[in-house]
Amino acid sequence: MRPTVIDIAREAGVSLATVDRVLNDRPGVRGKTVLAVSQAIARLGYVRDMAAANLARQRNYRTAFVLPDTQSQFVETLLTELDTAASLATAARTQIEVIRFPAEDPHSLAALLMTLPEKGVAGVALMAPETPVLRDAIKTLRQKGLAVVALVSDLPNTERDHFVGIDNRAAGRTCAVLMGRFLGQGPQKVAVMAQSMLLRDAVERRLGFDELMGREFPQIEVLPTLENHGSTDLLRGVVTEMLTQFPGVGGIYLLGSGHGALTRLLDDLNLAKRIVVIGHELTPHARSALDAGKMDAVITQNVGHLIRSALRVLRAKIDKTPIDAGQEQLRIEIVMRENLPLTPQDPD
């Protein structure tokens, strides 16, 4: 049998109330007594039963996931996963609220965040670019006792508790190796495309990509980043222009979204098979492009794990419980057609 608080009390020679005071750092216990209890805990190897504790605490973890209102397949995937997570989380007395904010408006984001404490939210997962107002908002939230984790894109200069996401610089390096090895020995040109270089994750990926390309594949020339600002027309324009200027381009590296539009264009130009295309995030478009051989590899993070990790971290921070670093480490996943994960279907 696992020891309970009662065993601790007996072992330490104190009453239940005192054990309780020590366990929950309530005031009014002498240092000497605290020590006695701690030793009893250590001796018996007592581990607090969090299930029972939370039951008694009547705690319902109210969390908010704050995302930009961008129309991208990646955000859509996040939403889907959040949805399924929400229904499962109910059984673990966790509520998930999804909130969108105008992507270009840091002030309204900050204002929105400030309404969360009074709504009883205990933890926030946030995917947003770092701005001064946001920094202040996060500071205030933390002071009010909320747990704050950065999602997907880190907010390193803020007081966020944790970052849940992959190391984007390493992800960029990974793309570079694949690109380099897929292209072979000869001199080659590689184009890079992004939605916008304002997002930290895109910048970091590009840095990692360039770093490794320069070091390991000096014969490959990396062209400047083409930005498409989320517009299909703009994308077709800049890519077409690039292809006329550098008709021999051997590879395209896609920093952010745009898989669908790009592969469609390359298909129209009959270039899909010749050009090596590597991108990020396993969206439905990316899946079908991989499957059809129009993309060669996708570097991604498991969005389901991402969400679950964020939830676990939030709960841990709210509980002031240590987190299992190994479990929370998200892998940089390489997906090709051959290891494309099946759309999960219940095997039962």
Place this chain on the structure above:
Amino acid sequence: MRPTVIDIAREAGVSLATVDRVLNDRPGVRGKTVLAVSQAIARLGYVRDMAAANLARQRNYRTAFVLPDTQSQFVETLLTELDTAASLATAARTQIEVIRFPAEDPHSLAALLMTLPEKGVAGVALMAPETPVLRDAIKTLRQKGLAVVALVSDLPNTERDHFVGIDNRAAGRTCAVLMGRFLGQGPQKVAVMAQSMLLRDAVERRLGFDELMGREFPQIEVLPTLENHGSTDLLRGVVTEMLTQFPGVGGIYLLGSGHGALTRLLDDLNLAKRIVVIGHELTPHARSALDAGKMDAVITQNVGHLIRSALRVLRAKIDKTPIDAGQEQLRIEIVMRENLPLTPQDPD
């Protein structure tokens, strides 16, 4: 507030006892009444609080992880992860017992399994080759109400509840694409090495590898499998022989363990950089080989996730609760030097 059993009773116009009977399928309730309760549950969106339920049930999930007593780094990794999982599992009232069995003796394995029910074990995770005695043993365990999951290597023709591991055939295909693309256009030879072809996972990997090689890279010739039976000397012998017979060999595919011995040999022969080496399982040896550029890629499964998944599945089966297929789907991970996961260290 979340609805509780009391709300259901009120809504359905029955007593608490009846709700309880329905929820836990206890006998003695008319179909009509069951329906009324079910409808009330649906109407209020009731979700049973599993934490409270398990608390009341006094359930301590006693599980056993049964592994061969092989001295391999992969099994070592499993043991390490089991160890950390065990300490965390305590807080979730789950006990993990690790049991080793003589790798070559299916009868003693079966005998060992038969002792589990009387020890109060409720769920078993099993990594073992499929044999007739094992099939019978699993059948008996299931009849006695134990949950049984196959770990790493599936036991498809047994009555196991679930398989926790990757699709090894797809993993073999993935290795083949990488090998093919890394080797480039020209005609090449690839050697394949395994500890033994008696293990199902090795066989399936080889099948997947050959399948894709034949289809996509017909110019590459795949040599017959070299078996080393876990002996470093034997390995050095067969590899040296193979290299004298086919000095131009461009790649080596390692189906199972032996990373350390193989890379050391290639290093001695000054071939490590020229020959593309791809293998399975991210063991410490494989890590350092990747890091030193002596291996080019490793296809692996996240052992931590593997264990946690097995635990979740076991708990779900014991609880007779549905499992979240998405969460339990293990990815086939491709690891190169650039996305080598850091040894996890606590970021706090």
Place this chain on the structure above:
DNA sequence: ACAAAAATGAGGTGCGTACCTCAGAAATGG
């Protein structure tokens, strides 16, 4: 219509913990 059987209700106890109150004991300061 009546006995037997089946279904339901009422109520209790316990799981391990949190949190509260109040009385009494121990330590402290002057």
Place this chain on the structure above:
DNA sequence: CCATTTCTGAGGTACGCACCTCATTTTTGT
């Protein structure tokens, strides 16, 4: 050494659910 402050103990209630018993009602079959 006494008054005051600080600790400690004893006990209760609650959380949401499982599981048990026994009395009572309703439904069967005949």
